[in-house]
Amino acid sequence: MLTTRIRNVDTDAQADAGMQSLNEPDFKALVDSHPKAIMLTAQDGSIAYVNDQFERVTGYRQEEIVGHNPSILSSGMHSREFYIDMWQSLERDKRWEGLIWNRRKNGETYPQWLNIYPVEHEGGAFYTGVFMDVGELTANDERLAALAYYDPLTELPNRTLFQEFLKARACQREPADRCFAVLFIDLDFFKSVNDLHGHDYGDRVLKQAAVCIQGVLRKGDLVARLSGDEFAAIVELQEPSEINAVCERMASAFRKPVSVDFREYFLSASVGAALYPRHAESASDLLLKADRAMYAAKTAGRACYRVYSAEESEQGQHQQMLSEALVASLKVAPEEFSVMYQPQYDLRSGAMVGMEALMRWRHPELGAVSPGEFVPLAEQRGLIHELTEQLVRCITRDLTRHDFGTHGNMRLAINISARQIADDRLEVLLEPFFTRLQLAGWCPELEITETHLMNLSPRCLDKLRDFGKRGVMVAIDDFGTGYSSLAYLHALPVHVLKIDRQFVQRLGPDSRDSRIVSAILGIADALELEVVAEGIETEAQKAKLQELNCHRGQGFLMARPTPLESLVRQATSG
Structure with a gap:
């Protein structure tokens, strides 16, 4: 229970009066009928009385324990500093509450939730300890409604109880060759389960996920559900190097599907x-x-593990700061976002035939943030739709302010995330935007990364087909970096292949990349697809692409991304 300090009493008579008062029938009946274990200690530090529930929890009968110091119950798992803090809190606040590990009569250690407070009765002064064995509680225990220490869905400890377990564990003094680890486990993409199948199925998946996590760990390890799809565990280790194997088993447990019903x-x-x-x-x-x-x-890409390192933590803190700034900017500072336009050219005639709209973000404190940072971050944090809203808003504003003149069905390409295609909000956003573009004589084009396109469901592919029927071109971005099969590529509702810049940058007379580009062009010709080469930076690269009969190209050699206003000036001056 606790190691009680010996208190001075004013007189032996006062102490005797206090002990006598504990034997009064009314007091005894009240204490014995209490649903929690109760122990009263006198001011001399000895146990004065325990109730029936105390006997059930600890295994000690009243005649075995009364008169002893509470240290007989100590598990030895807490440091001296733990008890010093306890007494300081008790003296300052007249109460202490928390998790403590004690030992039963049979030698078993167990966690109990303990409340200590001073009481006076019939002239006697005591410290009362009221506790329960939290290791025995289940989500069906009516006491949980008041205590709320367990998660009712998974029947695991919740964040509050886990933190108390962790505090107690961190206070223990272990040999130099022993240690433990804390695991933080987050289920990736769990939100999509709720969105697609409803919260009832989501709850069942969470319960099964909790079973999976428990199945990875060993007896003596502790698992808790912190909130939502976040879990944590205290894992006992013989040596620090074991942690990698434990983490790998945990990540691997979720690489196969979770089965429910x-x-x-x-x-x-x-x-x-x-x-x-x-x-x-x-x-x-x-x-x-x-x-x-x-x-x-x-x-790092999810579905993996990382052991803490200061360097990665610093990078993570930067990502968190960037994420918070992005959320704020998307909500209240739309003026921080703009669009740059990179022209695309017909490689045979040299005429401008389209442009790609590229998002830019300039934060007042962080400065210009690279799209390579904030676009993936928006995807990871579920902000990609809001970012696309800003992209559409900026393009609409630019086209309203600047008349590009007669452009004869010129392409205007925007990038979207494959995850957005399943989001009904995307069609609501893009349909009026594309209609407006088409009325102004533009041909809209959607660019989707190859790797993500390969994972689209039949329903999502049908949505892309619907876009195509309405005159919207669909392009595979970064083509050559994924794993398209010819059969699958033939079935995709796409019109354009964009050759990834890594192949263009290594083009040469006899290079393997030249043969890859030639093969892509052959595939495109067979499937009647148009090809755009990205990242053209030298005359040699351009000449090679012309020799291979590539249709369109874009890159710094021909034009850097620029505001629409600058392109309008170039067009009118030319």
Whole structure:
């Protein structure tokens, strides 16, 4: 229970009066009928009385325990500093509440939630300890409604109880060759399960995910559900090097589908780990660093694990800062976003035949943020639709302000995320935008990265076909970096292949990349697709593409991304 300090009493008579008062029938009946375990200690530090529930929880009968010091119950798992803090809190606040590990009569250690407070009864002064064995609680226990220490869905400890377990564990003094780790586990893309199948199925998937997590760990490890799709665990280790194998098993457990009611749900898990005492010694720092390591795993592509490192943590903090700034800018500072336009040219005639709209973000404190940073971040944080809204707004504004003149069905290409195609908001946003472009004589074009396009569902592909029927071109961006099969490519509702810049930059007379580009052009010709080469930076690259009969091209050699106003001036002056 607790190691009680010996208190001075004014007189032996006062102490005797207090002990006598504990034997009064009314007091005894009240204490014995209480649903929680109760222990009263006298001011001399000895146990004065325990109730029936105390006997059930600890295994000690009243005649075995009364008169002893509460240290008989100590598990030895808490440091001296733990008890000093407890007493300081008790003296300052007249109460202490928290998780403590104690030992039953049979030697078993167990966690109890303990409240200590002073009481006076019939002239006697006591400290009362009221506790329950939280290890026995389940989500069906009516006491949980008041205590709320367990997650009712998964029946795992919740964040509050986990933090108390972690505090207690961090206070223990282990041999130098022993340590433990905190894991932070986040289920990737769980939101899509709720969105597609409803929260009832989502809850069932979460329950099964909790079972998967528990199945990876060993007896003695502790798992908790912190919130939503976030879990945490305290993992006991013989040596620090074991953590990599544990994390790998955890990430691997979610690389196969989660089965619920004969249906399979494909999730993955990002796992972060922090080691005690290598990375931190306090409970709060351990959980924080495990969280940062988990975020590093997400940044690395998800479905993997990371053990905490200061360097990755610094990068993660930068990403978090950038994410918060992006959210704020999208909501309240649309003026920070603009669009640059990179012309595309017919490689045979040299005429401008279209342009690609490229998003730009300039933050007042962070300065110009690279699209290579903020676009993937918007995808990861579920902000890509809001970013596309800003893209459409900026293009609409530019086309309203600047008349490009007669352009004869010139292409205007925008990039979208494959994940957006399943989002009904995309069609609501793009349909009036494309109609406006077409009325003004532009030909809209959607660019989607090859790797993501290969994973689209039949429903999403049908949406792309519908766009095509309405005169919208569909382009595969970064072609050559994915794994398209000819059969699948033939079935895709696409009109344009954009050759990735890495092949263009290595073009040469006899290079393998020249043969790859030639093969792509052959495939495109067979499937009646148009080809655009990206990243043309030298005359040699341009000449080689012309020799290979590539249709269109864009790159710094011909024109850098520029405001529409500048392109209008060039067109009118030319």
